[in-house]
Amino acid sequence: MKIIGxxxxxxGSVALANQGFGFVMGDQVIDARPMPTxxxxxxxxxxxxxxxxxxxxxxxxxxxxxxxxxxx
Numbered sequence: 654m655k656i657i658g659x660x661x662x663x664x665g666s667v668a669l670a671n672q673g674f675g676f677v678m679g680d681q682v683i684d685a686r687p688m689p690t691x692x693x694x695x696x697x698x699x700x701x702x703x704x705x706x707x708x709x710x711x712x713x714x715x716x717x718x719x720x721x722x723x724x725x
Contacts, residue, residue, distance in 0.1 A: 658715030665709025669702055 654719040655716060658712045658719055661708050661712030661715065663712075665705045665707070665712055668705030668708060672702060672705075
């Protein structure tokens with residue numbers, strides 16, 4: 654339970670700091686036999702700050718209330 658909470662805290666912090674991420678996809682535009690032409694396009698993925706905040710708070714709650722191993 655604590656590991657999931659820690660992962661949520663990290664994801665929430667990164668989402669709040671960056672507010673998204675981007676990746677580059679290569680698209681083949683023309684397939685001419687001597688020289689194929691390719692194009693790279695940057696496609697951003699936007700993550701709303703509310704989602705990062707919810708993840709951060711949820712992770713903190715899981716860390717605070719998480720149960721560890723208890724001996725009987």
